Amino acid sequence: MKTHRVESREAGSQxxxxxxxxxxxxxxxxxxxxxxxxxMAGVYRELENLGFNPKCQVAFALDxxxxxxxxxxxxxxxxxxxxxSERLGFQGQLLIPGQEPLSDPTSFEQFxxxxxxxxxxxxxxGTNGHIAFNEPGSSWDSTTRVVELHxxxxxxxxxxxxxxxxxxxxxxTQGIATVKRANALILLVFGQNKLEAxxxxxxxxxxHAPASALLDHPNLTLITDLDIG
Numbered sequence: 001m002k003t004h005r006v007e008s009r010e011a012g013s014q015x016x017x018x019x020x021x022x023x024x025x026x027x028x029x030x031x032x033x034x035x036x037x038x039x040m041a042g043v044y045r046e047l048e049n050l051g052f053n054p055k056c057q058v059a060f061a062l063d064x065x066x067x068x069x070x071x072x073x074x075x076x077x078x079x080x081x082x083x084x085s086e087r088l089g090f091q092g093q094l095l096i097p098g099q100e101p102l103s104d105p106t107s108f109e110q111f112x113x114x115x116x117x118x119x120x121x122x123x124x125x126g127t128n129g130h131i132a133f134n135e136p137g138s139s140w141d142s143t144t145r146v147v148e149l150h151x152x153x154x155x156x157x158x159x160x161x162x163x164x165x166x167x168x169x170x171x172x173t174q175g176i177a178t179v180k181r182a183n184a185l186i187l188l189v190f191g192q193n194k195l196e197a198x199x200x201x202x203x204x205x206x207x208h209a210p211a212s213a214l215l216d217h218p219n220l221t222l223i224t225d226l227d228i229g
Contacts, residue, residue: 033121098172
């Protein structure tokens with residue numbers, strides 16, 4: 001694992017964007033792997049600042065809430081359409097777990113396998129340690145599937161909904177094994193609220209800490225503003 005300690009979220013986003021461009025352009029015909037959320041918003045802005053225009057034909061999202069249509073204001077499909085496809089002029093196919101044309105998790109997994117390996121996968125870390133929506137306790141051999149979200153995840157993410165009671169309780173997510181097939185992983189972890197989860201993954205690996213499954217990946221880059229010793 002390569003670790004980059006940065007001074008700020010902005011600096012981390014700039015570094016992640018440069019690495020994403022380098023790694024995707026090294027295999028321009030291969031798909032890229034996209035993540036969502038506040039951690040990633042800065043990365044997509046920096047990709048735009050770099051003038052990056054994706055040349056790949058397929059981009060895979062990590063996950064999506066179950067039951068939200070693609071046009072919903074809180075759907076990851078809408079977020080990635082805005083921040084990646086429209087912002088960067090991506091002309092290829094954006095594929096979202098649980099959404100057409102690959103709404104069945106098995107079909108998504110099979111197509112991901114056939115099109116891959118993904119050249120570079122962006123990743124964030126949940127405050128409870130989840131990777132994508134692979135919650136603590138997820139098997140390291142897991143593949144794309146429907147999962148029940150932990151209470152901590154629902155509490156964290158409900159703040160993004162105008163009515164927190166409408167926050168979905170389930171999602172479709174790539175599995176840990178699916179994520180690890182990527183040629184390169186870029187894991188971004190910013191903010192003190194992520195420190196405990198990151199330290200647990202690094203120092204006490206196991207099923208309780210999904211990110212620890214990534215530590216044996218041959219091309220994992222951690223970018224963080226946290227002092228992890």
